[in-house]
Amino acid sequence: MRRWAAVREVPLPGGSVHAVVRGGRTVRRPATPRSGFVRDLLRHFERHGWPGAP
Numbered sequence: 001m002r003r004w005a006a007v008r009e010v011p012l013p014g015g016s017v018h019a020v021v022r023g024g025r026t027v028r029r030p031a032t033p034r035s036g037f038v039r040d041l042l043r044h045f046e047r048h049g050w051p052g053a054p
Contacts, residue, residue: 009021009028020029046053 007024
């Protein structure tokens with residue numbers, strides 16, 4: 001079972017359109033209407049071995 005630890009989100013300066021926060025080792029921003037497409041595209045790249053996929 002995976003345990004989720006509470007991660008403090010720290011606001012980052014410069015988010016010109018949306019609030020951007022750092023949570024642990026990740027940077028997070030609110031989802032947009034294009035977020036699903038980007039997620040699916042990155043998964044496609046990962047499945048096909050593209051080394052640039054996060």
